[in-house]
Amino acid sequence: MLLANGAEELYCGLVPEEWVTRYTGAVWLNRRSPAGGNLRTFRDLARVIEQAHRVSVPVFITLNAQTYTAEQLPVVLDLARRYVQEAGADALIVSDPGLLLALAEENLTCDLHLSSVAASLNSSAIQFFRSMGIRRVILPRSLTLPEIARLASAAGPQMEMEVFILNDGCIFEEGNCLTTHHHSVGAFCTGLMKTNSHTVKLSGRPWRAGEAEAAERLLADFRRRIGILTNAACSDSGRATLPPGPCGLCAIPFFERIGIASLKIVGREASAMRKLLSLRLVRAVVARQRAGASEANVQDYAQSVRLAPSRCVPGEMCYYELGTNPVESSQLGCNSRATRWEQQKHNE
Amino acid sequence: MEWAVHLRNPGLAEHWDDLLADPLQFCELQLRDLQTSAAGLFQQAVRQDPPRRAYLGNEFCASLLPSLDALSSACLIMWRRQVEVTFLTPPVTDDGLDALRVLFTWLSRQGRHVEIVFNDWGTFELLHREFPSLHPVRGRLLNKAMRDPRVVPLYNSPNAPAGIRSSLQPAGLDTPFVRSIVNRYGLTVVEMDILPQIPDFDFRQLPFQVSCYFPFGFVTTGRHCMVSSLHVEGSQRFRPGTHCRFECREYMTTHIFSGSTLPTDGTRFYQRGNTFFYFPEERTLHNFLQYAEDKGVARLVYEPSLPM
Numbered sequence: 001m002l003l004a005n006g007a008e009e010l011y012c013g014l015v016p017e018e019w020v021t022r023y024t025g026a027v028w029l030n031r032r033s034p035a036g037g038n039l040r041t042f043r044d045l046a047r048v049i050e051q052a053h054r055v056s057v058p059v060f061i062t063l064n065a066q067t068y069t070a071e072q073l074p075v076v077l078d079l080a081r082r083y084v085q086e087a088g089a090d091a092l093i094v095s096d097p098g099l100l101l102a103l104a105e106e107n108l109t110c111d112l113h114l115s116s117v118a119a120s121l122n123s124s125a126i127q128f129f130r131s132m133g134i135r136r137v138i139l140p141r142s143l144t145l146p147e148i149a150r151l152a153s154a155a156g157p158q159m160e161m162e163v164f165i166l167n168d169g170c171i172f173e174e175g176n177c178l179t180t181h182h183h184s185v186g187a188f189c190t191g192l193m194k195t196n197s198h199t200v201k202l203s204g205r206p207w208r209a210g211e212a213e214a215a216e217r218l219l220a221d222f223r224r225r226i227g228i229l230t231n232a233a234c235s236d237s238g239r240a241t242l243p244p245g246p247c248g249l250c251a252i253p254f255f256e257r258i259g260i261a262s263l264k265i266v267g268r269e270a271s272a273m274r275k276l277l278s279l280r281l282v283r284a285v286v287a288r289q290r291a292g293a294s295e296a297n298v299q300d301y302a303q304s305v306r307l308a309p310s311r312c313v314p315g316e317m318c319y320y321e322l323g324t325n326p327v328e329s330s331q332l333g334c335n336s337r338a339t340r341w342e343q344q345k346h347n348e
Numbered sequence: 349m350e351w352a353v354h355l356r357n358p359g360l361a362e363h364w365d366d367l368l369a370d371p372l373q374f375c376e377l378q379l380r381d382l383q384t385s386a387a388g389l390f391q392q393a394v395r396q397d398p399p400r401r402a403y404l405g406n407e408f409c410a411s412l413l414p415s416l417d418a419l420s421s422a423c424l425i426m427w428r429r430q431v432e433v434t435f436l437t438p439p440v441t442d443d444g445l446d447a448l449r450v451l452f453t454w455l456s457r458q459g460r461h462v463e464i465v466f467n468d469w470g471t472f473e474l475l476h477r478e479f480p481s482l483h484p485v486r487g488r489l490l491n492k493a494m495r496d497p498r499v500v501p502l503y504n505s506p507n508a509p510a511g512i513r514s515s516l517q518p519a520g521l522d523t524p525f526v527r528s529i530v531n532r533y534g535l536t537v538v539e540m541d542i543l544p545q546i547p548d549f550d551f552r553q554l555p556f557q558v559s560c561y562f563p564f565g566f567v568t569t570g571r572h573c574m575v576s577s578l579h580v581e582g583s584q585r586f587r588p589g590t591h592c593r594f595e596c597r598e599y600m601t602t603h604i605f606s607g608s609t610l611p612t613d614g615t616r617f618y619q620r621g622n623t624f625f626y627f628p629e630e631r632t633l634h635n636f637l638q639y640a641e642d643k644g645v646a647r648l649v650y651e652p653s654l655p656m
Contacts, residue, residue, distance in 0.1 A: 022511040026503060067492035067525075069518045096492075097469070098525025118469075122442045124477075125470030142571040142588045147441050154442070171586065173570035176439065176489050179496040185608050188496065188568060188624075195603040200378045202600055214578060215599065218585075222574045225586050315583040 001276055003055055006283045009262060010052050011060040011093060013038040014045050014083070019075070026182055029076070030062040031095075031117055031174070033181065037269035046087045058090035064115035066175065067096050077102055084108045093138070094118075095175065100132040111135040116164070119175030121147075123154035136160035138264060140175070141168055145254055145320050152258045163255060164319060165263035166278050167245030167270070169229040190230050193223045228316055245278070248319035249285045249302035253295040281305060349640060350647040351394050352401035352434065352559075356655050357597075358414050358422035361402065364429060367652060368398060374652040376600060379618070383652070385630045386563035389637055390650045402426045403649055405436035406656065407467045407487050408569045408623040410444040411576070411592050413437075419451055427460065434463040437471050439489065445474060452479045465539060466490075476533060485537040486526070488561060493520030495565055497544045497626045498605055498615045504545035519547040521558060530556045537646070541565035542628050542636050552644035559647040560640065563633050564618075564625045564654060573622035575599050596621030596656045620656040 002010060015034040025034055032038060039045050049059045061083045068076050076099060083089040091110050094100050095117035103112060113136040114120060114129050126137055137155070139148060141164040152161050170177070171189055179188035199215040201207065229246055245266070255263065263286070265278050285302045293301070299322070303312045311317050353368070355361055360374070367374055371390060375383040404422050406412040414422075423433050435455065437448060448471060455462045456479045464482045466472040467489035475484045494500060494516060503512045520526075521538060529535055539559045551558045576592030577585035578599070584590070601619040618625045628636070640648060 022509075023515060024509050024512060026499070026509075026512050027515045067520060067523060069515055070522065070524055071514055073524050096525065098523055098528065101525060101528050119439060120470070121439055121468065122445050122470035124442075124445055124473040125468060128469040128473040143441065144589055147443075147589075150442050171570065171572045172568045173439070176570065177568040178492065178494055179567050180494060180499050182499060184610060185496075185498040185605070185612075188498075191605055192603060194607070195605055197601055197603045199599055199601040202376050202378070202598055204377050218574065218578050219601065221577075221585055225572075318583070321587065 001272065002279055003052060003057055005276060005279050007057060007279055009058055009060065010048070011062060012045070012048065012268065013062040014042070014079075015040065016042075016079070026180070028065060029079075030064050031115070032062070032268050042082060042087055045083070045089075049088045053088065059088075060091040060093050060113060061089045062093045062115070063099060064093050064095040064117050066117055066178075068099055073098065073102060077106065080108065081106065084110045091136070097129070097132065100129070100134070104133045113138060113162070116140045117175045119173050123151050126151065126155050126159060130155075130159060134159070136162055136261065138162040139164075140173060141170075141319055142173055145251060145322070148260075149254075149258045152260065157259065160261035161259070162262040162264050163251075163260050164248060165252070165265060166247045166249070166282055167266040168264070168319075169245060169266075171226050171229050187230075189226050193226055225316075228311070246317040246319060247281075247302075247306070249282065249306070250299040250318065250322055251320040252285055252289050252302070253298050254320075254322070256289060349645060350401065351390070351397075351399045352403055352647055352649045353399050354403035354436075354561075354649055354651045354655055355422065356406065356651070356653060358404055358418040361404075361422035361425040364402070364426070364431070368394070371650070371652040376653050378600065378602075379627075379653070382627050383563070386633055386650075387652070389633060390562070393637070393648075399650070400430065401432045401434060401647075403434045403436055403465075405465075407436040407438050407465060407489060408566070408656065409573070409596070409621055410438050410440045410447075411573075411594075412596075412621075412656070413440075413444065413447050413451070416450055416454055420454055423455070423458070423460075423462075427458075432461065432463075434465060434485065436465045436487070437467060439468040440471065445470060448474065449478070452482060455479075456481050463537065472533075483537075484533070484535060485539060485559070486529070486535060488539045488541050488566070489569070491520035491538070491540045493518070493540070493543055493545075495541060495543050495545075495626075496567055497628075498608070498610070498612050500544035501612060502610060516543075516545045517547055517549070519543055519545065521547070521551075521554060522549060527555060539649075542632070544626075544628065544632070546632075546636060546639055550643050551646070557646035558644075559649060560636075560645050561655075562636075562648045562650050564627055564651055567617065567624050567626055569623040571622065574601070574619065575621060600654070618654060620654045623656065625654055 013030040015029045015038040019029050020034050052059045091113050093113045093115045095115040112133050114134045116138040119140050120126055181187040288301050289298050306312050371387045426433050462482050463485050465485045465487040467487035472484055475482055504516050537557045537559050541561055542565050571588035572586045575595040576590045578595050603617045605615050606613055
């Protein structure tokens with residue numbers, strides 16, 4: 001289905017039964033739950049890869065837990081060998097530098113991609129990981145467009161860059177979040193939407209008029225933003241629609257200009273329908289870009305197909321900020337932001 | 349076991365003696381009940397042997413990088429007192445690396461043994477490449493041991509499946525990678541938080557020294573800071589790189605997680621700036637101190653307040 005609808009790369013995970021038996025659902029082999037977000041057998045994986053390769057689409061496998069213990073590492077290395085040698089995976093997506101070092105000694109016939117979980121925020125970090133054999137870096141979503149451009153320029157064409165384009169929702173730096181997503185307590189971030197919370201002034205000075213209310217509004221807004229990022233509220237009706245997640249679609253022309261290699265659609269745990277609609281959405285905007293439309297046109301189109309102008313126009317669903325002046329761009333509509341970007345291009 | 353003290357603001361260097369004499373003066377009023385026990389344990393421990401190391405800087409937020417003037421003034425005050433300096437650095441973008449390069453250049457020219465705590469592999473690479481005279485220390489953000497107090501006490505209990513317990517026990521320290529970088533780059537100190545799971549191995553067996561923060565631990569952080577958005581509105585809120593007004597110095601939000609059926613229901617977290625902290629129970633602090641002494645933790649870093 002994804003191949004038939006134009007996916008140019010696939011990524012997935014596989015958690016074998018032995019892992020679940022030993023570690024249960026509490027310790028994840030990769031950044032998604034064994035239940036629902038992963039394949040379960042090598043036969044399934046081989047079938048996926050065979051179908052993808054038939055149409056020349058590469059398949060990447062996630063082994064991107066933040067860290068693996070000494071006990072886990074041999075198990076993970078064995079899985080890595082099987083992913084590549086038995087199933088034919090084209091790349092492994094890795095976060096733990098320990099696993100990277102171990103993989104470097106394996107000489108597997110696949111590429112190594114650095115997961116966003118490694119939180120590589122600067123060009124020096126990319127240099128560090130390049131020395132471990134990394135061919136592609138998946139950039140954390142917390143980076144701004146100017147920061148991404150600087151990274152891409154410093155890394156040069158030999159290092160592929162991948163950016164998030166749809167559905168990722170963590171408000172924290174995933175690589176520096178040491179909490180669990182386990183269903184027994186729920187994800188920390190979404191849990192914050194319903195904690196009993198209160199804000200205090202550390203100086204002990206009395207609240208000024210309106211200050212306490214402003215702090216309350218801030219907390220409410222923070223919770224609302226978490227809701228948007230975690231896909232709960234990206235529709236005008238306030239209910240989840242398909243595909244509901246936040247996005248960076250308007251930045252596609254920018255990404256093409258600076259040579260970004262790949263756009264990441266998140267949602268391994270999503271339904272097949274959501275995956276399909278997410279892919280179609282991104283494909284449609286990419287097609288417009290590849291057809292030679294202007295940046296403004298691509299951005300207008302991207303916003304029109306999101307079908308959520310009340311959230312799209314003020315930029316609530318945006319990963320990336322396009323304007324040169326953040327305060328001004330918040331006050332402008334989508335067309336104006338596109339125009340502003342065009343102006344920036346002329347200035348360059 | 350060495351004790352160090354974190355000065356969350358370089359300006360506190362002038363108050364070093366006051367801080368050692370009465371650390372509760374420097375804690376958040378609202379956390380005084382929690383801090384009283386920790387301050388007492390600290391003071392008792394250092395009575396005979398006052399701390400000889402100050403931690404300066406911040407490991408969570410690039411907006412809190414000190415200016416060169418502020419850092420150099422604080423360092424000079426400390427060195428005049430024969431107190432060694434460890435400088436904390438946060439995860440940074442390329443702009444942050446530029447700022448760090450300025451600070452590292454000054455620090456590297458002082459002819460001192462200066463430790464730099466890195467929490468980002470890019471900062472480590474920069475140190476390794478350009479500042480070999482500075483001494484890198486792997487920071488606690490790069491210790492990836494799960495430390496969510498909502499579940500870890502359960503995962504680490506004797507009744508938990510062996511696989512879960514075994515995943516927690518190395519505490520982010522005894523991992524193949526840590527051993528590799530220690531060998532490859534000659535790191536001598538690796539840092540950690542007081543974890544809800546106290547590891548059951550002897551730290552002296554590790555090929556490096558372990559330094560541990562006391563009494564707070566962090567659970568999550570990132571570039572989307574809630575309180576820095578207090579002065580902006582709408583969709584501009586919670587954007588990475590918001591120019592803040594150091595609101596983290598004035599506001600703290602407490603969050604209580606409730607509604608689960610687990611014994612940990614009601615766990616509290618303290619949000620300052622972009623980071624969420626937990627505070628171990630008093631009993632855990634006592635046990636950890638005893639354990640740290642017995643098992644060879646080389647250094648405890650006392651934080652009189654949340655380190656923002």
